[in-house]
Amino acid sequence: MATEPVIGLRSPDLSVGTVTAMKAVFVRDLKTAFRQPQDLLNPLLFFVMVVTLFPLGVSPEVSFLQQAGSGILWVAALLSVLLSLDHLYRHDFDDGTLEQLVLQPQPLFLLVLAKSLAHWVLTGLPLVLLTPVLGIMVHMEGNSVVVLCLTLLIGTPVLSLIGSIGAALTLGLRSAGVLLSLLIIPLYIPVLIFGTGTVTAAAEGAPVEAQLALMGAFLVLALTLAPFASAAALRISLSNS
Amino acid sequence: MWQIFHKLGSPKWFFGIASKLMPWLLWVGAAMLVAGIVWGLGFAPKDYLQGNSYRIIFIHVPAAFLAQSVYIMMAVAGLVTLVWRMKLADVFVRAVAPVGAILTFLALFTGAVWGKPTWGTWWIWDARLTSMLILLFLYFGVMALGAAISDEKSSARAVAVLVLVGVVNIPIIKYSVEWWNTLHQPATFKLTEKPSMPAEMWVPLLLSVLGLYLIFGWLACLRMQTEILVREGRTRWVKELVQARGN
């Protein structure tokens, strides 16, 4: 005890900024996901398989598929996002990363936002990229496919953001998967309606700018509100564990 | 002001008030409901378009009306739970959610049965019925989440978050379902929007709405009392009360 270097409080300017911290969360989620590529592939395979069920189970007729195509693809995309949501916080919860995330000094809702965006990049975006192929397989017209991709591009982030609330609420519960679907599906309905409605309108030759703008408004609303709800839900779930 | 608020949050205080209030709620409510229904069924004139099938309105509208307002009340209680951590607010949400679900189901059921003679089909994907169906899903979600979390406090707050998220969504859902309806359904099946309902019709309707409201109040008090007894089982006043009732 010759010298007495006293440990003082940390000065704020030594800290990491919010954007840097968000980036770190985002990068870590992507890195972890790419170490286990099968988990990334599963929702995509599920998407393709659900779409395949419709021609087999209902009718392979071109006229039916053409009419129902946008709905089938939207429902299948919605279900595969739902399927992947269970993983959003589960692993982090199990290995303790989530505790450390909540204890970071940056605002939690922004870190949660980063996680939701990572989830979208890992599930929603690949679904959008796969959609043209499946659109052609269900005989949709070129113009409709483009509009469908656009609606999915705007809509799937909303699915990830709202889904994150449900995933946070059901964290650490038994049979969380089914419960999660139960809570979240009703909240997905508006996105589904506008997603498919826009494509239908486009197929009939009507202008779709207004609907797309409205979906954009949904996205903005989800971006601003959902992270707060998810952050609150995460705190509650962790408090319980 | 703050003290009144605090007192309102005290389960013991509520228990006493509820006991005093309940007979009034039940009997006045039942009298009004029965009066409204008897009047509506037997004495109100028949509708010139729908004939006698419209008489379902005297239970359909009260059920539908309450089903929606119960969810709003739950959302207010959820907010109170989150902001002030008031136990009683969560007790309310828990006690009332099944009642809300039943009322929603009744609104759906009576709507469907009414639809058969009016539209010629049990179910149509009409904007109102569809958004009622989604409301029923929301109720089920609240009940399922509440049942799944064992810790009382966490469960209360999680349910509160869910109810609030739901209530933000209700107008969006309603609007989107209406928009979807105009897209898919030519407006042939519109329920008759009466420009002016004769007094012989709306007075009994009002009576039955108010009556059902009071009965709901009674049910809420009753179920909240049960919930309080379960939660506060270890406190002295509950023990004393339980002993007093037994003898």
Next chain:
Amino acid sequence: MAFDSLGAFIAMEGHGPYVWTCYFVFFLLMGAISLWSLRQRRFVIEQQRRRTGSRAMPDNSPAGANFTRIEPSQD
């Protein structure tokens, strides 16, 4: 009275089955939830009384462990 006879009241010009089913189900469900809630409260009171009545509640403090093996008797 909007109807001439009891028969006409029951029949409601053919709409009777619909109207009466609705009212039946309405009262059935409202009655069921009311009765169920009443019974539930009575049950809880009953249960609480039994619990407070029998004072011998198991102590909540953790019991000391000795980790002694238990050998089944060889009869």
Next chain:
Amino acid sequence: MSEPLLQAVNLECERDDRVLFRGLSFSILPGTLIRVEGPNGSGKTTLLRILAGLNDSYSGDLLWRGKNRHGFREEFLRNMLYLGHRPGIKPLLTPMENLRALMDGRRPVPDKILWQALEGTGLGGFQTVPCRNLSAGQQRRVALARLLIADEPLWILDEVFTAIDIQGVGALERLLVERVENGGAIVVTTHHDLRLPSMQRVTLGGGDGHGY
């Protein structure tokens, strides 16, 4: 200097209808080590999670440097390091990546320092092996590497010595002692028989451990 960092005033926590502790008050001063003691199920972990701000189902007050902690979330979290049962190590990432990710949220640290920290916990040569290929003890060491570079004045450590071998335990004890001598504040739970100079105790599971 001897102003308490964190003060617990009249803490009470109830879980599943059982009172874990009641009327619990103590101060966490710089330069002290507090050991939270008690049998299994007495609420040691719960108390640590409450102190860390992970669990907020308690009544009573927590004061951060004399003021209610609610208003100082950012400052509190910046100055507090918590290591729990679950150490926050992702099995799919390597020790380097894990440590990087954990530090990225708190303080910019160059890779060289992280590398040295991992070497310091006995993980030299394992820095780039995925953590799922490491033993339980080695995985804990990844999390403990944070203690070699952490500059937060308050550490809250739950079962730090779990899965660490005898030699590691000795080294870790020395680290804690040195930290305390330099003015750090540490709260620990451990089943390991920890005897450090100037160690204070908070004992749970005493007389009023139950609510009937």
